Structures are given as C-alpha cells and as structure tokens.
Amino acid sequence: MSVLLILIKRNKFWVAFSVLAALLSNLSQMFFANLIGKLVNNIESRSAITLSFIITAACFIVSNAFTLLLNQYVGRLTAEKMAHSLRMGYAKKLLERSLKEKYTLDTASAMSIAQNELSQANTYLSNTFFDITGMLFMAFLATVFLLFKNVFLTLVFLIPTFLILIYVFFSSRSLSGIVSKAQNEKNRMNKVAYSVIHAFYSVKIFGGEKLSMKAYNESFESWKKQWQKMGRRSALYNTLSGIMSMIPLLILLLVGALMVIRGDILLGTLIVFLYLQSSLTSAIMNLPNWLANFKVFTTNLSRIDIS
C-alpha cells in the first residue's frame, strides 16, 4: 500500500474531520456568494431589501469566518498528525531492524532520508498538502453547486474545462516522470554526501578523497541536468495551462452576458457563476505545478518505509 494511504488510514478520524471542516467552509462561502447574487437581483428589479435578508447575510458572514478558521485549524492539525505518523513510523521501522545485519552505509542513507526526504515530505504535508486538496475540493463543490443553479450555463464552461483538464493531465504525466527522476537524483546526491561524511575515516585512510568528490560531482551533474529539464518543461506547461484556463471564463462571460441581455437569467446569477468559476480557473491554472509538487512528495514518500 502506498505510504500516503497508510498515513490517511492511521489518521482517519482527523482526515474525516478536516474533510468535513472543508465541506462546511466551502458550502458557507458558496451560499454567501449565492446571497450576493440575490442582492444584485433585488437591486436590479428594484425590490426592497428585507430585514431577514440582512440578518441572513450577517449570519453567513459570521459562519464564513468561523468555518474558515475551523477549516484552517483542523487542516493544519491533521497535517501535523500525518507528519508525526510519518516520522514516528519511520523511526519505529528503523528500530525494528536487526543491528547485526545492518552495515554503516545503511545508517548513512537512513540519516540522509531523515534529513532530506522526511523533512521535505513533512514540510509539504504541513504547508501545502491541505491547501491544495482544499482548493481542489472547493473547485469540485462549486461546480456541483452551479450545476444545480443552471445546468446549461455550467456546461458552457465545464466542457472546455474538461478539454483543458485532459491536456493538463497528459502534459503532467510526461512532466511527472522528469520530476520524479530529478527528485531521485537529488536524493541520490544527498545520500552520496551523507555517506562521504559518514565514511570520513575510511575515505582518509584509503585516500578516497578524489573518488568521493568525483562521485559527488557526478551525482550533482545528473541532478542538475534533470532539474533544468524539469524547469523548462514545467515553465512551458504552466504558461500554456495558464493561458488556456482563461478560455472557459471568457466563454462563460460571453454566453452569460448574452443570456442576461435576452432575459434568460438575472445579472446576479451571472455574478455568482463568475465568482465561483474563478475557483475552478485558479485550480486549473496551478494544476501542473501542483501535480509536479505532488509527484515530488510521493517520490519522497516512496523512499520512507513505514509499513
């Protein structure tokens, strides 16, 4: 089983709780957006704004703040719990090994993994993982919400979005191979450095300084090559997906404005669509980057044995 799944399983209560918190926060934001839409419609039709409307709006403002706080708090806590499981799982796994059978190169790689893969995976978990999953979750919920509001207008931007998504997925796949290779090269380079430090005495006694430097330089060169390749590719893909992510928005704006002029929908509805669709746009815009980082994360995870 993949390490990520194990981590989720070992913290299922917290993961479930953070999904719930994200759901509440997203729903609250969507209903608030909906309320703003209604307000615009009221203004447009010059009907009165009732007291209950104002109270509802105030309630949603409070609920937005509260659920956002809850979402962030639970998300961070869950991330820390998972990072802790990862650290402890790795330490426990090491402790279970028999000492006699382990030789010192292994100690050096264990050190290297602890200092590099483990700490990077932890940073990713704490800083990025839940923000990304939260944004993707929001994009998904917003789409479902909009489908309920107006199927036609949703499909107007959803169909081009899907086409872009297919492009993004295929380009990310070719990118993720390079990303994973670059990460492996980096890990290898770190391992060489750690082993040389660890085997310092042997290097000195047997005059292996030149060999060590050569090994380090070679691993550095092959990492650099992969890293540059990765940089070029990801810049290209990110630019393209950034430009393409604007297409659904433009179509929505065009078709939506036409529908408002024809009187099919009210202006407020279009505003709700534009507001919520932006969460989808930003998700797609960042998707190649996210997928690349996620690949680095899972590559790191795959080298941390906690099962």
Place this chain on the structure above:
Amino acid sequence: MIKLENVSFKYENAYVFENLSLTVKDGEKVGIIGESGCGKSTLLKMIAGLNIPTSEEINVDGEKDPEGIIKKVSVVMQSPMLLPLSIIDNITMGHDHDEERIEKIIEAANLKKWTDSLPDGLNTYLGDRADELSGGQAQRIAIARAMFKDAGILLLDEPTSALDGENAASVLEAINRFTSDKTVIHVTHRREHLNGYDRIFMMKDGKLIEA
C-alpha cells in the same frame, strides 16, 4: 615499527587510557583482547592517526604526523563504512589496479562466490542495494579494501565479527597469508582468532597487560 610512549587519550573529560606504552616491531603480529568499551578501538584509531593523543607522541614507521601515519597503515574498522558506489570502487577507492591482483584479493576475502553471482559482478552499484547487502558482505568488502591498500601495517578491529565460523576462519587464514611479512595489530573478542600471534595483550583499566 610502532612506538607509543606514555600516550594518553580522552574523548570528553574521562580518560580512556593514560600513560600507555606499546612497541611493536616490524613484522610482528600482536593481538589485543579486552572487555567491550575498554578502549581497544580507540587505541587502534590512535595508531592509525585518526585519534590524536592528548599527551606525548606516537611514532609509526618514523611518522609522527597523523597525515603521514595514515599513509603507512591499512585498517579494517569495526564497522565497514562503505560508499554508495560500485563494489570495485569501494575496494580500490578510485586508485589504479590490475585485474590479477583484484582477482586474488576477491578470492582471499571470500567475495568471489557472491560477486560472481551478481549480474554486474564487481561493478555492482552498492547504493541501491543497501538493504540487500549483509553485514558479512560489507565486512568482506572492507577486508578486501584493506588488503588492496597493501600498507606495511595492518590494523584489524574485529574484522570478522559479522561472519559465520567457517567464513571467518577462511578469511582469517587468507589475511594471515597476505600479511606474513607485515606488522599486524588485531583487536578481537575471540582469542582463538589469535593463534600463532607473537604477543597477545589484555586491555584493562586503560592498561595493556601481556597475557
């Protein structure tokens, strides 16, 4: 010749030994036994130039400076300390070598059967095999490396601790063959490994007592 005269050594505050003296003549085979933690490895590292004594000096084949001493000795350390490179690189440490000699060393260190079974043989990269390499295999690579350096003085710190009885016996026999004209200091927990040695010392309370 190795000559330690009244040398002392401490790690932090506590002395591991004080005023210790030892003279080993060229070609002599000396064994050191003693309880765990008494300072055998510390002493061996000092003779190798890796630990600098806190008082008095040491003289190894006329060298007093650690950088000079290190060139005169070959060491099998208690833990092998390999690099994530190929087996051959770990043995030669990047120095020129001729095939015939390597072949002899591989055989003497009981590595041949194992390396012949590897698809890449001696060029097998160790870095990715960390989990597959046993303590005994690593130790035998370290022994081959020490043989390859071919220094006049060989320092052995429990070189066969991870090998089974049969393997240990044949490797020790090969080491003895390889070192017939060399000076050897061999630290071990097993006295039977020191059969045929010129002198055997017992290390206790920071002193060497001839046993």
